Amino acid sequence: METDTTSELVSNVYLKLKENIVKYRNIVGRPLTLTEKILSGHFNNIDETVYSGGKDYVFLKPDRVALQDVTGQMVMLQFMQAGLKQTSLPTTVHCDHLIRAEVQGDIDMKVSLDENSEVFKFLQSACAKYGCGFWKPGAGIIHQVVLENYAFPGGLMIGTDSHTPNAGGLGMIAIGVGGLDAAETMAGMPWELLYPKRIGVKLTGELNGWTAPKDIILKVADELTVSGGTNAIVEYFGPGTKSISCTGKATITNMGAEIGATCSLFPYDERMETYLKYTNRENIAELANQNKESLVADSEVENNPEKFFDRVIEINLSTLEPHIVGPHTPDLARTISELSDDVVSKDYVDPISVALMGSCTNSSYEDMSRAASIAEQAKAKGIKAKIPLLVTPGSEQIRGTIERDGQMDSLKDIGATVLANACGPCIGQWNRPELENDQQNTIVTTFNRNFPGRNDGRRNTLNFIGSPEMIIALALGGKLSFNPLKDDLIASDGTKFKLEPPKPAPEVPEEGFMRPDGIFVAPPSNSDDVEVIIDPNSKRLQRLEPFPKWDGKDFEDIPIMVKAKGKCTTDHISPAGAWLSLRGHLNNLSDNMLLGAVNAFNDKVGEGKNILNNNIESFSSIARQYKENQMRWVIIGDKNYGEGSSREHAAMTPRFLGCAAVITKSLARIHETNLKKQGILALTFSNPDDYEKILEDDKISLLDLKNIQPDKQVKCVISHSDGIKDEIMLNHSYNQAQIEWFKAGSALNVLRNR
Ligand code: F3S
Numbered sequence: 001m002e003t004d005t006t007s008e009l010v011s012n013v014y015l016k017l018k019e020n021i022v023k024y025r026n027i028v029g030r031p032l033t034l035t036e037k038i039l040s041g042h043f044n045n046i047d048e049t050v051y052s053g054g055k056d057y058v059f060l061k062p063d064r065v066a067l068q069d070v071t072g073q074m075v076m077l078q079f080m081q082a083g084l085k086q087t088s089l090p091t092t093v094h095c096d097h098l099i100r101a102e103v104q105g106d107i108d109m110k111v112s113l114d115e116n117s118e119v120f121k122f123l124q125s126a127c128a129k130y131g132c133g134f135w136k137p138g139a140g141i142i143h144q145v146v147l148e149n150y151a152f153p154g155g156l157m158i159g160t161d162s163h164t165p166n167a168g169g170l171g172m173i174a175i176g177v178g179g180l181d182a183a184e185t186m187a188g189m190p191w192e193l194l195y196p197k198r199i200g201v202k203l204t205g206e207l208n209g210w211t212a213p214k215d216i217i218l219k220v221a222d223e224l225t226v227s228g229g230t231n232a233i234v235e236y237f238g239p240g241t242k243s244i245s246c247t248g249k250a251t252i253t254n255m256g257a258e259i260g261a262t263c264s265l266f267p268y269d270e271r272m273e274t275y276l277k278y279t280n281r282e283n284i285a286e287l288a289n290q291n292k293e294s295l296v297a298d299s300e301v302e303n304n305p306e307k308f309f310d311r312v313i314e315i316n317l318s319t320l321e322p323h324i325v326g327p328h329t330p331d332l333a334r335t336i337s338e339l340s341d342d343v344v345s346k347d348y349v350d351p352i353s354v355a356l357m358g359s360c361t362n363s364s365y366e367d368m369s370r371a372a373s374i375a376e377q378a379k380a381k382g383i384k385a386k387i388p389l390l391v392t393p394g395s396e397q398i399r400g401t402i403e404r405d406g407q408m409d410s411l412k413d414i415g416a417t418v419l420a421n422a423c424g425p426c427i428g429q430w431n432r433p434e435l436e437n438d439q440q441n442t443i444v445t446t447f448n449r450n451f452p453g454r455n456d457g458r459r460n461t462l463n464f465i466g467s468p469e470m471i472i473a474l475a476l477g478g479k480l481s482f483n484p485l486k487d488d489l490i491a492s493d494g495t496k497f498k499l500e501p502p503k504p505a506p507e508v509p510e511e512g513f514m515r516p517d518g519i520f521v522a523p524p525s526n527s528d529d530v531e532v533i534i535d536p537n538s539k540r541l542q543r544l545e546p547f548p549k550w551d552g553k554d555f556e557d558i559p560i561m562v563k564a565k566g567k568c569t570t571d572h573i574s575p576a577g578a579w580l581s582l583r584g585h586l587n588n589l590s591d592n593m594l595l596g597a598v599n600a601f602n603d604k605v606g607e608g609k610n611i612l613n614n615n616i617e618s619f620s621s622i623a624r625q626y627k628e629n630q631m632r633w634v635i636i637g638d639k640n641y642g643e644g645s646s647r648e649h650a651a652m653t654p655r656f657l658g659c660a661a662v663i664t665k666s667l668a669r670i671h672e673t674n675l676k677k678q679g680i681l682a683l684t685f686s687n688p689d690d691y692e693k694i695l696e697d698d699k700i701s702l703l704d705l706k707n708i709q710p711d712k713q714v715k716c717v718i719s720h721s722d723g724i725k726d727e728i729m730l731n732h733s734y735n736q737a738q739i740e741w742f743k744a745g746s747a748l749n750v751l752r753n754r
Helices: 007-028 034-041 071-082 105-115 117-130 142-149 164-170 179-186 213-224 239-243 246-259 270-278 282-290 299-303 336-345 365-380 396-405 407-413 468-477 577-582 586-592 619-628 649-656 669-677 688-693 736-744 747-753
Strands: 057-060 064-068 091-094 133-135 156-159 173-176 191-194 197-204 232-237 263-265 311-316 323-325 333-335 352-358 389-392 416-418 441-445 461-465 555-563 607-609 616-618 633-637 659-664 681-685 699-703 714-719 725-731
Touching: 007 034, 007 282, 034 156, 034 173, 034 232, 034 263, 064 071, 064 142, 064 179, 071 091, 071 117, 071 179, 071 649, 071 747, 091 117, 091 142, 105 117, 117 133, 142 156, 142 164, 142 246, 156 164, 156 179, 164 173, 164 246, 164 263, 164 270, 173 263, 179 191, 179 669, 179 747, 197 213, 197 239, 213 246, 213 311, 213 323, 213 333, 232 246, 246 263, 246 270, 246 365, 270 282, 323 336, 333 336, 352 365, 352 468, 365 396, 365 407, 365 468, 389 407, 396 407, 407 416, 441 468, 555 619, 555 659, 577 586, 586 619, 586 649, 607 619, 616 619, 649 659, 649 669, 659 699, 669 681, 669 736, 669 747, 681 688, 681 714, 688 725, 736 747
Parallel strands: 064 091, 064 156, 091 133, 156 173, 197 232, 197 311, 232 263, 352 389, 352 441, 389 416, 441 461, 555 633, 633 659, 659 681
Antiparallel strands: 057 191, 323 333, 323 461, 555 699, 607 616, 681 725, 699 714, 714 725
């Protein structure tokens, strides 16, 4: 199986795009948005259906699959269960999430290689066995490596990481999915998606001064909130798009995950052409130029967007101010000039403890150059960052290039420590022994996600997000209330000075990117003799056993494990940090189930009442006892339950420990699919106020399940401890095929039975 994006693959995609766009335009009888063009170009079958956004399911044929080292373990374990010989489409694995950030790049990499060697060996051997490309630890973060090597305008990719939409910066529909979606697609099955709604973001004006691409997505997050993009593709258009580099566009599409969007997308333009050429893909640029009409929306869309999008937002880049968002949620936004007031009124910790720059979101050549431009001003005045400054290059290609071109030295000159080319502090792989217990402190990052505990596992760390230049400026000011647009810094000679906005930075290096060797392993042409390496005594890897099929009986009078209160993300359901090391061992990992969930019954985090002994215990401990007693149980959730990442472990661990159903006010898209695929009933209250009816000692019955059908509500009886019963109705979004997943015990069981 080839692993490169070859001209042949891309030209075949463009042929199909061209053909299907004409057909679909005729079917819907109107001009098409770019989203509709790319999706229709990847329909598994094109018939007369006019798909309705947020309602209909569509089967698609993706062009690629990308897996990272943590979620990828379960994909491979599931793919192995399907009993197939090779992946049926180009697939790559990227080792990035398991790398620590503790001391400095080389040292952390050595420790991480030692402690994760059995996982890396497993992934490398599974890649060789099943025809996938393997990017070694140190090669870079999945999304940066994909952008540099595989993304292409008009393509469709799925990836087992929620920031897969990063490739939308290069005009690709790239969507984060659960591992089983990936395993099924690798097995040659069409991939099913809830046909997305369309949100249009019209960009006018031009970025200037301190304002960066990051500020566009922070502004969009402010407008749409963390759930405003749910089941929608966000399509950017308008003249302002051309003032944003390809990598700047990728920053914006990357963080579209934070508003719950299926993905985000930019139209093909010269900035993408430049990036393709500088990343050694002149052939793809040429093909894209020849097929430009398929890679931009029909012209009527831009002239009259309200007719084609479910919602349109307009942002004038010329007047957009730098934004800072946080803490704890990416939609808590304000401009930099409003931040100092917020620090006082909301009692935020003003001194910043650490500034972090880079990650998959903001480590492009342009980002590093703009950050370096601020650092150079400080150096010229003889000052350094007032606080620790950690820099994460997104890939070895970036790291090598900024080392060669001087940006890295500029950052080191003001005191920066360069970490490994990996996720590190973005995913909780960050050790902070300097903090006493859970002391409240403020950090600023250029990353994308800021849930409590996300970066350092500490819920009292207040995490604010901004652009690279702003984070470097804040590191120099040392305080959250510092506003580089108006506040002075003190030079080493005691004089006052103001930082200038960053110099316009090149989006690609004049001399081209460094091309590192030895970081990629292509699969062998014949893998018959390759053995997948899993030690049967491993504490980190475990071959999967199929989940049992549904016994055909209703769930009657089953207990409630948790009534989650407020935000309950996949990080709350299956935390990362130290638990990342167990993502290939379902049994051992299940000890973290719901560890971060706040229980509405007692306000405790990660604990609930065990009805077998009335003790308050950890959820996993309770669930293991229920499992031993063959008791199924339910999770009750609040709004947007399961938002955040694509991690299917947040569905697998509850399933493994006996969860029968998740009933919530609303469900995040990827998590909803993951629950369905793992055989858990994913249900929502038809009246969200029914959430209030659920009490701690209640029992839940879900009835008439053998007649469960698409668009038919499920009857639920809540039996209270005083004998009173409430009957409520629950909604679901199952289609017929998904109902079969539930009946078979999981989607994988359906695949295996075929
Ligand atoms: Fe890694 Fe953070 Fe990106 S975990 S993939 S750097 S969002």
